[in-house]
Amino acid sequence: MRVDAVVIGAGAAGLFCAGQLGQRGCSTLLLDHAEVLGEKIRISGGGRCNFTNIHSSPEHFLSLNPNFVRSALARYSPQDFVALVKRYGIRFHEKHRGQIFCDGSSNEIIEMLHRECTIGRVDIRHPVTVHSISPDHGLWSIETSIGSVKAAAAVIATGGLPVPAIGATGFALDFARRLGLAVTPIRPALVPLSFTSDAFDGFSDLAGLSSPVRITAGEQATDYGHAQFLEDLLITHKGLSGPAVLQASSYWHEGQHIDINWAADLDLDRIWDEKDIGAKTTEGALAMFLPERLARKFIAGLALQGRRWAELSKKDRQRVKDAVTQWRVRPAGTLGWKKAEVMLGGVDTRELDSRTMMAKKFQGLYFIGECVDVTGHLGGHNFQWAWASGYACAEGIARS
Numbered sequence: 001m002r003v004d005a006v007v008i009g010a011g012a013a014g015l016f017c018a019g020q021l022g023q024r025g026c027s028t029l030l031l032d033h034a035e036v037l038g039e040k041i042r043i044s045g046g047g048r049c050n051f052t053n054i055h056s057s058p059e060h061f062l063s064l065n066p067n068f069v070r071s072a073l074a075r076y077s078p079q080d081f082v083a084l085v086k087r088y089g090i091r092f093h094e095k096h097r098g099q100i101f102c103d104g105s106s107n108e109i110i111e112m113l114h115r116e117c118t119i120g121r122v123d124i125r126h127p128v129t130v131h132s133i134s135p136d137h138g139l140w141s142i143e144t145s146i147g148s149v150k151a152a153a154a155v156i157a158t159g160g161l162p163v164p165a166i167g168a169t170g171f172a173l174d175f176a177r178r179l180g181l182a183v184t185p186i187r188p189a190l191v192p193l194s195f196t197s198d199a200f201d202g203f204s205d206l207a208g209l210s211s212p213v214r215i216t217a218g219e220q221a222t223d224y225g226h227a228q229f230l231e232d233l234l235i236t237h238k239g240l241s242g243p244a245v246l247q248a249s250s251y252w253h254e255g256q257h258i259d260i261n262w263a264a265d266l267d268l269d270r271i272w273d274e275k276d277i278g279a280k281t282t283e284g285a286l287a288m289f290l291p292e293r294l295a296r297k298f299i300a301g302l303a304l305q306g307r308r309w310a311e312l313s314k315k316d317r318q319r320v321k322d323a324v325t326q327w328r329v330r331p332a333g334t335l336g337w338k339k340a341e342v343m344l345g346g347v348d349t350r351e352l353d354s355r356t357m358m359a360k361k362f363q364g365l366y367f368i369g370e371c372v373d374v375t376g377h378l379g380g381h382n383f384q385w386a387w388a389s390g391y392a393c394a395e396g397i398a399r400s
């Protein structure tokens, strides 16, 4: 078999890229080892697929080479993907801070991507095992469980390691290493954090409780630096989760602490000055902005239970304020690949041309989507990278 392009991995990036290739007139074969395609899209966004973020821009991505994303994101924007979704009559809504979700279900996005492939006459084959990919007289020779195929372009779109139960593998990373391409260190990201029981200070009995916080994680000197987010935090039986913690996890390294300000963006001095809180208990003063159970926990930790706010010394008021605004915890670890939404790290972007995603050392070989060292913040940015990198690649192949 001989085609213009073989795309390996029919997830978000691979399906989109294959459709674009086909519609640009390239004969395209799309291979995947899974029985069912698009499983990650199906489970995304709680089943409603947060398929883009209208504010998506380079600041929403982690990469050891932060400028790498600029070209692809500029050429295929969130508005471009929204326009495609509209053409298919898929209804959607904006949630928090530019996050766009389907009104119905993620299946609509999967069906749309399949229809895009059908329009482009893409030949989709699965489940197929890819045994090897090797350069062969200016082409790429791919040995698979359904035979050999030769192609001018080979696109690796096999994603990252999160959720192995639905087919995630390290195929792209292993293949890149075998070719001598650099791969940056990988770790689970957008993942809940776990604690040893003593470090969690008895907070686990508050499981289920959620509150907005300002969270800070990471250190300036480490790989992706540090960042601060204003999001909801969720206490679970195993540790901390919710959007705030998932965001922070991408910047956190083992051994580091994270800082949590439970007052989020509130100015406590102003609130406590303005409101007549003298007659309230200290728990009541905290419950003005915190869930009651959490307020009681903080006050018990400071041994100030039942005391009226008016009775507290200036020093004790400061202790209350410090306890809630400077909560410092040291996670023991993360919940790992099973629970991570994305993989941090991947094929080193310095190996790739940022306009086309082609490997600089290998003509006709491309890496797109999550397998590349580009990781988005929570909120639709990871799918936007899948679409944008897939688009850049298809454009690059069609032009070559």
Ligand SMILES: Cc1cc2nc3c(=O)[nH]c(=O)nc-3n(C[C@H](O)[C@H](O)[C@H](O)COP(=O)(O)OP(=O)(O)OC[C@H]3O[C@@H](n4cnc5c(N)ncnc54)[C@H](O)[C@@H]3O)c2cc1C
Residues within 6 Å of the ligand: 008, 009, 010, 011, 012, 013, 014, 031, 032, 033, 034, 037, 038, 039, 040, 041, 043, 044, 045, 046, 049, 050, 051, 052, 128, 129, 130, 157, 158, 159, 160, 162, 163, 166, 167, 168, 169, 170, 171, 340, 341, 342, 368, 369, 370, 371, 379, 380, 381, 382, 383, 384, 386
């Ligand atoms: C629970 C969860 C929820 C998420 N929600 C969101 C969200 O709402 N918004 C958002 O932007 N991002 C979300 N993400 C992240 C998003 O799903 C990924 O960033 C995106 O799917 C990456 O696209 P990809 O095509 O690179 O990889 P994938 O979509 O993972 O596709 C990779 C494909 O390659 C195939 N493959 C793997 N190994 C092989 C092999 N050896 N041979 C052949 N085929 C192979 C797989 O079967 C799969 O079909 C979520 C992730 C998870 C886990």
